[in-house]
Amino acid sequence: MNRAPVNSLNLELLQEISKSLDEVAKNKTKAMILTSASPTVFSAGLDIMEMYKPDLKRAEQFWTTLQDVWLKLFGSNFITAAAINGHAPAGGCLLSMSCEYRAMVSGKYAIGLNETALGIIAPTWFMDTMCHTIPIRQAEYALTTAKMFSVEEALKVGLIDEAAADKADAIEKCKQFIRKFDKIPPLARAITKQKIRQAPLARLQKNRQQDIEEFLGILKNPLIQQGLEKYIQALKQKAAK
Amino acid sequence: MNRAPVNSLNLELLQEISKSLDEVAKNKTKAMILTSASPTVFSAGLDIMEMYKPDLKRAEQFWTTLQDVWLKLFGSNFITAAAINGHAPAGGCLLSMSCEYRAMVSGKYAIGLNETALGIIAPTWFMDTMCHTIPIRQAEYALTTAKMFSVEEALKVGLIDEAAADKADAIEKCKQFIRKFDKIPPLARAITKQKIRQAPLARLQKNRQQDIEEFLGILKNPLIQQGLEKYIQALKQKAAK
Amino acid sequence: MNRAPVNSLNLELLQEISKSLDEVAKNKTKAMILTSASPTVFSAGLDIMEMYKPDLKRAEQFWTTLQDVWLKLFGSNFITAAAINGHAPAGGCLLSMSCEYRAMVSGKYAIGLNETALGIIAPTWFMDTMCHTIPIRQAEYALTTAKMFSVEEALKVGLIDEAAADKADAIEKCKQFIRKFDKIPPLARAITKQKIRQAPLARLQKNRQQDIEEFLGILKNPLIQQGLEKYIQALKQKAAK
Numbered sequence: 001m002n003r004a005p006v007n008s009l010n011l012e013l014l015q016e017i018s019k020s021l022d023e024v025a026k027n028k029t030k031a032m033i034l035t036s037a038s039p040t041v042f043s044a045g046l047d048i049m050e051m052y053k054p055d056l057k058r059a060e061q062f063w064t065t066l067q068d069v070w071l072k073l074f075g076s077n078f079i080t081a082a083a084i085n086g087h088a089p090a091g092g093c094l095l096s097m098s099c100e101y102r103a104m105v106s107g108k109y110a111i112g113l114n115e116t117a118l119g120i121i122a123p124t125w126f127m128d129t130m131c132h133t134i135p136i137r138q139a140e141y142a143l144t145t146a147k148m149f150s151v152e153e154a155l156k157v158g159l160i161d162e163a164a165a166d167k168a169d170a171i172e173k174c175k176q177f178i179r180k181f182d183k184i185p186p187l188a189r190a191i192t193k194q195k196i197r198q199a200p201l202a203r204l205q206k207n208r209q210q211d212i213e214e215f216l217g218i219l220k221n222p223l224i225q226q227g228l229e230k231y232i233q234a235l236k237q238k239a240a241k
Numbered sequence: 242m243n244r245a246p247v248n249s250l251n252l253e254l255l256q257e258i259s260k261s262l263d264e265v266a267k268n269k270t271k272a273m274i275l276t277s278a279s280p281t282v283f284s285a286g287l288d289i290m291e292m293y294k295p296d297l298k299r300a301e302q303f304w305t306t307l308q309d310v311w312l313k314l315f316g317s318n319f320i321t322a323a324a325i326n327g328h329a330p331a332g333g334c335l336l337s338m339s340c341e342y343r344a345m346v347s348g349k350y351a352i353g354l355n356e357t358a359l360g361i362i363a364p365t366w367f368m369d370t371m372c373h374t375i376p377i378r379q380a381e382y383a384l385t386t387a388k389m390f391s392v393e394e395a396l397k398v399g400l401i402d403e404a405a406a407d408k409a410d411a412i413e414k415c416k417q418f419i420r421k422f423d424k425i426p427p428l429a430r431a432i433t434k435q436k437i438r439q440a441p442l443a444r445l446q447k448n449r450q451q452d453i454e455e456f457l458g459i460l461k462n463p464l465i466q467q468g469l470e471k472y473i474q475a476l477k478q479k480a481a482k
Numbered sequence: 483m484n485r486a487p488v489n490s491l492n493l494e495l496l497q498e499i500s501k502s503l504d505e506v507a508k509n510k511t512k513a514m515i516l517t518s519a520s521p522t523v524f525s526a527g528l529d530i531m532e533m534y535k536p537d538l539k540r541a542e543q544f545w546t547t548l549q550d551v552w553l554k555l556f557g558s559n560f561i562t563a564a565a566i567n568g569h570a571p572a573g574g575c576l577l578s579m580s581c582e583y584r585a586m587v588s589g590k591y592a593i594g595l596n597e598t599a600l601g602i603i604a605p606t607w608f609m610d611t612m613c614h615t616i617p618i619r620q621a622e623y624a625l626t627t628a629k630m631f632s633v634e635e636a637l638k639v640g641l642i643d644e645a646a647a648d649k650a651d652a653i654e655k656c657k658q659f660i661r662k663f664d665k666i667p668p669l670a671r672a673i674t675k676q677k678i679r680q681a682p683l684a685r686l687q688k689n690r691q692q693d694i695e696e697f698l699g700i701l702k703n704p705l706i707q708q709g710l711e712k713y714i715q716a717l718k719q720k721a722a723k
Contacts, residue, residue, distance in 0.1 A: 100622070115429070116433050118429075121429050122433065131618075137399055143433050144437075185601035187705060192626050193622065195603065223428060227426055357666050357671050358665065365677060377678070378640055381614075381678050385663070464667075
């Protein structure tokens with residue numbers, strides 16, 4: 001991912017990721033490592049400007065593309081690993097959890113689904129993805145309290161698989177994970193992965209339209225818009241300092 | 242809860258709890274801490290006398306009220322925490338697991354769903370609540386063996402979140418948990434909680450009548466009644482000593 | 483299990499196990515310990531010769547019997563424990579996971595669902611059984627990488643409950659587990675077990691025919707047959723050394 005400064009997931013970046021996932025699948029590439037060109041942020045998550053005072057047509061396209069990206073990434077037949085080389089809140093956390101393996105660079109970075117802190121609600125398939133990664137008790141606690149996990153905490157609860165010294169080390173650890181499949185017939189591997197991920201995949205596929213309407217409904221809620229406005233003001237003040 | 246001596250959950254106590262939950266919800270109170278006025282028992286669970294040689298009409302009302310209490314507590318929009326200041330078998334364990342956080346006073350107290358020891362069967366939604374708290378492997382072991390966990394065991398498996406020195410400390414720890422939400426918009430928090438708890442809530446809501454009939458069917462089973470009689474005799478002998 | 487040399491599960495052995503399970507149920511026996519007459523192998527899993535260039539009629543009977551065995555074992559009303567006294571790959575792992583308790587002899591033995599290494603795919607109910615035993619994150623990792631766990635690894639992740647010094651010790655530990663139920667009314671115990679295992683049981687019962695067709699479809703796939711041929715060749719070369 002390379003959208004300066006913090007890989008905010010706007011419509012255009014999501015479209016690029018979606019296209020990249022198609023290409024990886026088409027090229028019969030064996031594996032993909034997801035990482036960031038930014039030195040401090042893996043991805044800041046969904047771009048708030050897509051949600052604040054939105055054009056509803058674009059918002060619908062935005063959400064549809066995010067669904068596409070998740071369905072392709074979480075359900076991919078190729079191997080997926082995330083080298084998390086910086087902060088990974090909200091959508092950034094989602095993308096990394098959708099991979100099969102996570103190595104995260106030690107330091108002051110944090111990872112988590114912190115949607116409630118912004119007054120918004122992680123959709124069911126974000127929750128499903130987290131419950132596929134960590135126990136439901138920990139997922140509920142993390143989701144309701146908007147918890148951002150340090151690398152040590154994430155490792156302990158299983159939100160990441162390994163801590164890494166730096167980006168190169170994180171990528172090397174991803175490669176080690178990918179090499180575990182060198183002797184595994186790829187078709188059996190792919191079907192096995194898709195079978196164990198089938199319930200959350202099928203749930204979204206069945207409810208795509210309803211999920212879009214739920215998202216648009218949230219955007220139309222004045223309380224939610226006020227919350228976003230407040231958050232954007234706080235970001236601006238922070239930037240002005 | 243304050244029904245001497247051991248907060249046995251009979252129809253009247255359940256009706257009171259149900260009413261209290263309505264009031265907390267109506268008053269837009271932020272949070273609720275569930276604890277006991279007894280110095281040694283959080284709650285002894287369902288009152289056996291509601292099940293032994295029951296009036297079936299009252300038994301139906303009893304079970305309906307228990308369902309109400311669980312639906313309101315497990316699915317509440319306000320924050321819920323349990324300060325477990327004594328034994329919490331069966332229904333006592335259920336009430337505490339239905340909260341979002343549990344601090345339990347260290348000592349000789351125990352907690353668990355021990356229904357099978359009495360020859361009765363925890364309903365599916367009791368099991369769902371336990372599987373929402375601890376891993377399913379541990380839940381199966383605990384449910385079939387009627388395991389009562391010491392504070393140390395409960396902490397290790399995740400059945401409670403923290404051990405406390407005494408009741409005041411348990412309540413203080415609950416307050417600390419509640420303060421974690423000070424900066425979280427309450428609407429987003431509430432919907433997030435209800436979303437991640439939706440599957441078990443929906444399952445009971447869909448099967449309430451069937452669940453009542455199952456309970457009444459169990460009460461009509463002579464083997465179950467014999468088991469309860471034996472248990473009551475044992476309690477009486479113990480009391481006579 | 484006693485089919486020399488490695489308890490490969492062919493049609494005849496599965497029919498015997500199925501019959502034994504019926505007898506245990508009919509005799510109102512309290513409990514069953516599953517172990518192996520082989521000194522080094524608990525069970526090598528499904529007999530590959532039932533899958534390689536199969537007679538489709540026999541293959542259908544083979545799979546139906548395997549379904550029967552699992553439904554009877556995973557859903558039994560009597561207590562089940564596995565004394566794992568040797569290797570337990572694939573079907574061997576499945577049988578032990580279908581019990582309620584596992585003690586495994588320490589040493590160089592390994593356990594796991596390693597189907598993908600052979601180019602085949604564990605069916606949904608194998609996966610369900612594993613997810614009933616260990617967390618879904620670990621199950622996905624184990625299933626896709628064909629991981630064979632050492633005793634220490636299996637203990638850590640919860641795939642087994644205890645390590646044992648030898649077969650006698652494993653059986654003694656199983657007996658200790660069984661004795662935990664001495665004071666538990668058997669009917670309440672059995673229904674409680676079946677209730678918490680209901681979702682995976684119901685899923686297979688509902689999809690038995692589809693599951694058989696999926697299995698036969700896999701056998702008809704030339705890629706799968708090539709994989710099995712390669713595997714058999716490797717086994718022969720190993721045996722020739």
